[in-house]
Amino acid sequence: MNWRLERSASRARLAIFVSRYGHCLYDMLARWESGEWAVEIPLIISNHNDLEPVARRHGIRFEHVPVTAATRADAERAQLELLGEAGVNLVVLARYMQIVSPGFIEALVAT
Numbered sequence: 001m002n003w004r005l006e007r008s009a010s011r012a013r014l015a016i017f018v019s020r021y022g023h024c025l026y027d028m029l030a031r032w033e034s035g036e037w038a039v040e041i042p043l044i045i046s047n048h049n050d051l052e053p054v055a056r057r058h059g060i061r062f063e064h065v066p067v068t069a070a071t072r073a074d075a076e077r078a079q080l081e082l083l084g085e086a087g088v089n090l091v092v093l094a095r096y097m098q099i100v101s102p103g104f105i106e107a108l109v110a111t
Contacts (some may be wrong), residue, residue, distance in 0.1 A: 015043040015088040017079075017096035020050045024094035029058055043086040045079055047098055061086070067098050076104045084111070 014037075018025050025044070031037045044055045047067045055062035063082050067075040083091065091108060093100070 012039045012090045013086065013088045014039045014041050014090045014092060015045060015083055015086065016041065017091060017093045018044060018046045018051050019095055019097040020048050021095045022051050022054060025051060025054060028092065028094055029054070033058075039090070043082060043088060045082060047075075047096075072101065076101060080104070080107050083108075
């Protein structure tokens, strides 16, 4: 395992990946809104549309990227592009019910 500890004067730009279950998303948004988490949340990505109204109520961009075994590589490319566009530097899988590929993780770590 490799790790590092850094002090930062800037807030992390966090993207949240979710599927259909919203309890983790609601918890994270409550912590963000209360100021407990000093982050920016510019983007929520999901493989389902179910939680789009939650994102909309919080003024957060929501992107639906469907994922199947056959489309996983294309979906991950689209997700990485969205993360880059939003300037995201931290991703949280909040009950995201998909297995992400090693290549996806490597691409995240490389940025």
